[in-house]
Amino acid sequence: MEATEPEGTAVAERLLTSSLRTSYDPVVEIDWDAPHTPGAYWLPPHRSSLYGTPLWSRLSEEQRVELTKHEVASAASAGLWFETILMQMLIRQYYDDDPTSRHAQYALTEVADECRHSIMFGRLIEATGCPVYRASPVDHWLGRFLKATASGPRMYAAILIAEEILDAFQREIMADESLQPLIRMVSRIHVVEEARHVRFARDELVRQVAAAGPVGMAYARLLIGRAAYTIANRLVHPDAYAAVGIAPQVGRAAARANPHWRATLRWSAARVHDHLADAGLVAGPGRLLWARAGLI
Ligand SMILES: [Fe+2]
Ligand SMILES: [Fe+2]
Secondary structure, rough: OOOOOOOOOOHHHHHHHHHHHHHOHHHOOOOOOOHHHHHHOOOOHHOOOOOOOHHHHHHOHHHHHHHHHHHHHHHHHHHHHHHHHHHHOOOOOOOOOOOOOOHHHHHHHHHHHHHHHHHHHHHHHHHHHHOOOOOOOHHHHHHHEEEEEEEHHHHHHHHHHHHHHHHHHHHHHHHHHOOHHHHHHHHHHHHHHHHHHHHHHHHHHHHHHHHOHHHHHHHHHHHHHHHHHHHHHHHOOOOOHHOOOOOHHHHHHHHOOHHHHHHHHHHHHHHHHHHHHHOOOOOOOHHHHHHOOOOO
C-alpha cells in the first residue's frame, strides 16, 4: 500500500476481507419455523431485569421463561431501531465520501450487514410471538434528530454504545447451551459481524476526536450521555412486564431498584464506558446521565 493512502484504509481493507469470509444471511441460515425448546430461557435468568426481586420469586417457572422471551423481543426491537438510525448516519457520511475508497466501501458493507440484522431481528420478534416494543414518542423523535444530524465523535460514540451493550448480552447468550437455540443462533451471527463494526467505529472515533474542537467535544459528551441513557432505558420496555401480569410501571420501578439488574447494566456498559472515558467523551453533565441510567 502507498504511504499516501487516506487514513482508515488499512483497517477498512482488513474489515472488507473479513466480511467476505464471514457474513451470514439469517433468512437462509436460521430455521425460523423450528419449534422452540420447552422450558428453555431466552436470556440467562440472572440477566432478567426482575431477577432476585420479590416480583421474580412470585412468578412461576413458566412465567420467568415468558418474561425473558419478552425481554429479548424488547432488546431486539431496540436493536433494530438503533440499526435504522445507524444506517442513516453511515449513508449520510458516505454521501460526502469518495466512493472509490475502501473506507467508503466498508461503510456501505456495514450498512448491508445492518440491513440483514434488522430483518433478522424482525423475524426473531415474529418468531417469539411478542409485539414490537417501540421507543417512546420522545425517544423516537430524538432518534430522528440524531440520525438526521449526528456526525463526528457523537455519531461513532452513539454507535459504539448501542453495539457494545447489546454485544455483552449476546456473547453470554451464544455461549450458554441451556438457552433457546434460536436466540443463541441470532446472537452468534450478530456477534461475529458486530465485531467488525466495533473495530471500524473505534478507529473512526480516534480521528473524529482528534478533529473535534472543545465546543464539539462538550456537545458530544452531552449527546453521548443522552444516548447512553436512552439505550439503557430502552433495553426492557415497561410493557414487557404486562406479559407476565405485572403492571408496566410496577415492573419498571422494581427493575430500577434491583441491585442485580443495576449490576447487569454496569457489566454490559463497562467496556464501552472505559473506552469512551479514555477518549475524553464521558465527563461533565453527560456523565450524570450515564450515572442516572445506572450504567456507571
Ligand atoms: Fe447489527
Ligand atoms: Fe452494527
